[in-house]
Amino acid sequence: MTALKWERGALWDVSSRTIVYAAIGAALYGILLVAQLPIPGTTVSVRPAFALVPFFGYAFGPIVGLFTGLVGNAVGDQISGWGLLTSWNWSIANGLVGLIAGLAPLYLARWVNGNLRDRAIGGAVAGAIAVVIGFLFTFTDLIIQSGNTVGGVTSFYFTVIVADLIATIILVPVLVYAWEPMKAQLGR
Amino acid sequence: MNIAPRYLGRGSWLARRDPRVLILVVVLFIFTVLQIWDARRVLLLLGVAVLYYRTGDIPWAEIRRNWAIVFAFIGTLVVVNAILAGGSTAEVPLTEAHVLFTLPILGTPMSAESISLAVTLFLRYMAMATIGFPVAFCVAPNDFGIAFRRLGVPDKFAFALDLTFRFLPSLAADFQTTVDAQRIRGYDWSAGAKGFVGKVRRSGPVIVPTVVNAIAGAEDTIDAMDLRAFGTGKRTWIRHLAYDRTDWIVLLAFLGLLIAATAWGFTHGASVWTPQFLIDLAEH
Numbered sequence: 001m002t003a004l005k006w007e008r009g010a011l012w013d014v015s016s017r018t019i020v021y022a023a024i025g026a027a028l029y030g031i032l033l034v035a036q037l038p039i040p041g042t043t044v045s046v047r048p049a050f051a052l053v054p055f056f057g058y059a060f061g062p063i064v065g066l067f068t069g070l071v072g073n074a075v076g077d078q079i080s081g082w083g084l085l086t087s088w089n090w091s092i093a094n095g096l097v098g099l100i101a102g103l104a105p106l107y108l109a110r111w112v113n114g115n116l117r118d119r120a121i122g123g124a125v126a127g128a129i130a131v132v133i134g135f136l137f138t139f140t141d142l143i144i145q146s147g148n149t150v151g152g153v154t155s156f157y158f159t160v161i162v163a164d165l166i167a168t169i170i171l172v173p174v175l176v177y178a179w180e181p182m183k184a185q186l187g188r
Numbered sequence: 189m190n191i192a193p194r195y196l197g198r199g200s201w202l203a204r205r206d207p208r209v210l211i212l213v214v215v216l217f218i219f220t221v222l223q224i225w226d227a228r229r230v231l232l233l234l235g236v237a238v239l240y241y242r243t244g245d246i247p248w249a250e251i252r253r254n255w256a257i258v259f260a261f262i263g264t265l266v267v268v269n270a271i272l273a274g275g276s277t278a279e280v281p282l283t284e285a286h287v288l289f290t291l292p293i294l295g296t297p298m299s300a301e302s303i304s305l306a307v308t309l310f311l312r313y314m315a316m317a318t319i320g321f322p323v324a325f326c327v328a329p330n331d332f333g334i335a336f337r338r339l340g341v342p343d344k345f346a347f348a349l350d351l352t353f354r355f356l357p358s359l360a361a362d363f364q365t366t367v368d369a370q371r372i373r374g375y376d377w378s379a380g381a382k383g384f385v386g387k388v389r390r391s392g393p394v395i396v397p398t399v400v401n402a403i404a405g406a407e408d409t410i411d412a413m414d415l416r417a418f419g420t421g422k423r424t425w426i427r428h429l430a431y432d433r434t435d436w437i438v439l440l441a442f443l444g445l446l447i448a449a450t451a452w453g454f455t456h457g458a459s460v461w462t463p464q465f466l467i468d469l470a471e472h
Contacts, residue, residue: 014344016413020406023351024359028402030352031191031360032395035378037387046384048391052399067345071352078193079356081254083320084332085214152269163384170388171395178396182404 011061011105018060022067025056025098029072030079046163051171053094054127057101058172059179065098069134089140097134097164101126116180120173127168135161191360193353197326200245207327207335209435213240216442217319221312223453226461227304230311236445237318244322251325262313270306275299279459286462286470300466308460329353334427343423351409359402366398 032049053072057065073094078084104126105112111122138160141153197203202210217237224230275297276282285299327335333350337343370377370393377394413419431439 014419016418017410019344019348019351019418020409020413021403023348023355024402024406026348026352027355027359028363028399031356031363032398034191035391037384046388048388048395051395055399067348071349075193075352075356078324079191080257081194081251081321081324082258082317083214083323085211085218085323086316086320151272155268155272166384167388170385171392174392174396175399178400179403182400186404186407 011102012063013061014063018063021056021060022064022071025052025060025064025068026071026075028052029068030075033072033076034079046166048167048171050164050167051127051175053098054101054130054168055123055172055175055179057098057130058104058123058126059176060102062099062102065100065102066095067098068095069093069098070095090138093135093137095134096137097127097130100130100134116177119180120176123172123176124169127172128165131161131164131168135164191363192356193329194250194325195328196246196250197244197322198328200243200326202240202244202322202326203328205438206429206431206435207331208339208429209431209438210323210327211335211339212439213442214319214323216439216446218316220442220446220449221315223449223458224312225308225458227308227311228461229452230308230315233445234311234315234318237315241318241321244326246321246325251321254321258314258317262310262317265313266306266310269309270298270302271296273302273305275302277301277305277460286467288466288470300470301460301462304462304466305460329356331427331429334425334429337425338429344419347423359398362401363394363398366394366401370394 029049029052032052033047035049036045036047053065053069056068070091073091074084074088077087077091101123104122107129108122108126111118111125114122135157138157139153141156142150195203217233221230221233224233271291271294274282275285275287276299277285280299280301282297282299285297285301287297287299288303290297330350330353332353333346336349337346341349367377375393377390
């Protein structure tokens with residue numbers, strides 16, 4: 001099993017490698033969330049660490065991506081004192097981003113199986129698609145906090161995806177470029 | 189750099205509870221609060237949450253900043269929502285609302301109903317945050333894996349959760365080492381960049397080596413797990429969890445609260461309470 005060239009069945013394998021990469025992804029995401037650049041006038045921040053969610057999904061598969069986003073966001077909340085489960089739907093949205101990026105071999109096969117440049121571009125594209133779709137889950141705020149307006153939740157959604165798209169499009173290709181030679185060196 | 193979760197409630201009444209109790213209480217309480225829209229009753233629930241929170245003995249001085257962030261976050265959320273709603277609510281259109289004043293510059297009307305909704309939302313969020321804090325500070329970080337396992341999460345994922353918490357201190361130290369190493373080379377990632385794009389780009393030389401190092405270093409852990417035949421049989425956990433009588437009483441009390449809120453919702457409906465004095469104020 002290689003990291004970026006997947007066979008369809010291998011996507012859902014849960015081996016010791018999956019477990020460890022998932023735990024490392026979640027821990028790194030939780031730790032690096034301390035570095036945030038607040039967007040003035042909103043409660044949203046640009047989070048460079050967010051790029052780890054689509055990257056771990058893209059590089060190591062949907063299970064790792066799901067875990068990195070879901071648990072990493074919850075751990076970040078836990079470290080900040082907000083509580084592991086308080087914003088559970090936002091953690092699920094983060095997890096969905098990792099999951100969708102991890103399914104890239106199913107919808108971006110040409111890029112995923114191409115040369116290094118193609119794979120780096122594929123990472124950015126898969127990450128961007130995953131951010132736009134995954135964060136749709138935050139519209140559950142309309143049900144959970146039904147006093148929220150559609151306008152309020154929508155403006156929040158757009159602010160978040162713009163902030164996370166910036167991190168994803170810039171950092172995921174860089175991470176792919178850095179990881180690929182290392183992967184070859186490790187014989188993965 | 190200390191990024192690990194802080195176990196500030198150690199030894200408190202809440203910390204002595206089975207960790208599953210704290211997790212289940214959050215779930216039960218959130219579903220309770222979500223059904224209540226009458227600010228007077230939400231205030232009662234907030235009171236319950238505060239009482240529960242106080243049994244955690246979390247030192248105020250240690251978490252003042254956390255509470256400040258919570259206030260700022262919830263406050264902004266509620267205010268933005270109220271402004272966007274423009275004086276109306278889901279139940280009361282602007283034409284039927286009791287407008288109190290118009291916001292300067294924006295010209296947005298604020299009605300008795302929209303202000304009541306904003307206050308109710310604020311109280312609901314505060315109640316949920318208050319009940320969530322003990323999970324952050326009164327559960328030993330190494331108990332999360334076993335707690336979620338005993339709550340039905342598959343073994344491998346519970347182990348991954350356990351592993352995540354175990355990785356936190358060493359990965360945080362690696363991150364700090366990378367930041368220091370880059371500073372020695374004259375590279376400060378938090379200074380010198382303009383705009384969000386520039387700042388994100390500047391974070392690359394710190395984030396990328398931290399991530400690649402962590403992944404490369406994972407090989408030892410993977411080999412160790414493979415050598416111990418991880419995942420081939422049923423896993424055992426060194427920590428044993430058991431509910432005691434107090435745990436059951438706490439769980440049943442919060443379950444009772446949820447049942448009462450659900451019954452109240454069915455019999456009385458779920459509408460926002462607007463105080464009469466606000467309506468009177470608008471009519472004068």
